[in-house]
Amino acid sequence: MNQDYNNRQLHPDQIALLKEQAKKLAGTQGLDESEWEKRLTQQLLHQNDSAYSPTFGGQSNDPLAEQILANLARESGVSMDARGTAAYDDHTGNTELLNKTVGSYKLVGQTPSGGIEQADGTWLGTQPGTTPMSDGMRTFTKFPVEGCTTPAGQCTYTFIFGSNTTYVKVPQADGSFQLYEANKEQQTTLSALEAKYYVAGLKETPEKLKNAAVALGNEAVALNKDLTTGTFLNASNAVTSFLSTGAVGSDSLTFESKTMQWLISGKPLDITGADVFKAVLSVTPVMTFMNQVESVSSNDPEKIKAAGTEGDSWPVDSLPGKSWKRG
Structure with a gap:
């Protein structure tokens, strides 16, 4: 038996057999061919996909149609009933075939329980x-x-x-x-998308494209990664380090951004009054950088692109104590 048949969405082979059976049954029980096709399709959905139980799709069991489909399954070797299997609750099975089978869903006024309907109807x-x-x-x-x-x-x-x-x-x-x-x-990855849209913003102002802008974008993306997925990875590394050595060393923490590398280096503990004075003088570019980080981590492509167009004005390769200048 082909495993494809034991899946949630209808299979073309099931539908083909059902249509042939509807032709043979035409004129019986007071139903014509199209009425038999509809009746059998309703039952096929009911017993092939849990979404079409009375609670959801509004379908109910039809004993006569159930028996007809059971006979078809025995004669053809094609499963017509997924009840009692894991596939009965799987929305995704056979969704790649929906463009061939969606007509049967429309026939009985239903929408496939899985797959993604496109704006063009495919x-x-x-x-x-x-x-x-x-x-x-x-x-x-x-x-x-x-x-x-x-x-x-x-x-x-x-x-x-x-x-x-x-x-x-x-x-x-x-x-x-x-x-x-x-x-x-x-x-x-999230970082790849952030970088993609930041660069897209930069390209909208190619006459201002500078290495400093690229560096700013790279640092913003790297810092956002360090503060999200990087946190998870470092937690794992820290546990591994502790279990093997009994201590958590700074060498077990790895970060991509210069900002986080600087923070774990111990240098923040050595900040002097002169450093504070220089930081105050540099508050505007610092805020610009933090705004860049905020924009990049917004998960909004348009906001990230806008950050790219603004980012070409500020160099980010300056170390503490160096001045920031508008490009």
Whole structure:
């Protein structure tokens, strides 16, 4: 038996057999061919996908149609009933075939329980997520997922703290959303998206593009990474260091940003009155940098692009004590 048949969404082979059976049954029970096709399709949905139980899809068991489909399954070897299997509750199975099967859903006034409907009426397949997704660990963003636009709006990226898996947030017509694991082509990282849109902002003002602007963007992205995913990794490294040596050394903490590297170096403890005076004189550029960090970590592509257009005015390779000058 082909495992594809034991999945939540309908399979073309199931539908083909059902249509042939509807032709044979035409004229019986007072029903014509199209009426039999509709009746059998309703039952097929009911017993193939838990979403079409009376509680959700409004379908109920039809004993006669159930028996007809059972006979078809025995004769053909194609499963017509997924009840009692894990596949019965899997929204994502066979979603890559929805462009071939969606007509059967429309026939009975239903919408596929999985897959992503596009604004042009076509469907994208989906795959199940493999990471537990606690609400407190999700980072929803406004970064658009290219090639994924539904009638309810643009699909956007979602990230899970401590996971390397990227998810796609798909808006629904009722204002809710569904989360699916991004496919291979859609997989990316939050830092990569932040850098992408920051550079896009820089490119909008190419005449002002300077190495200082690129450095500022790199530092802002790196600091945001250090303060999010980097925190998780360092916690893991610290535990490993403690278990092996009985102590947590600074060498077990690794950061990408110059800001965090400076903070753990011990230099903040050596700040003098002269350093404070210089910092006061540099408050405007410092605030500019912090605004850049805030913008980059906003998860809003337009805000990050705007930061890119502003970032070309400030050098960031200055060390404590050096002056900041507008470019």
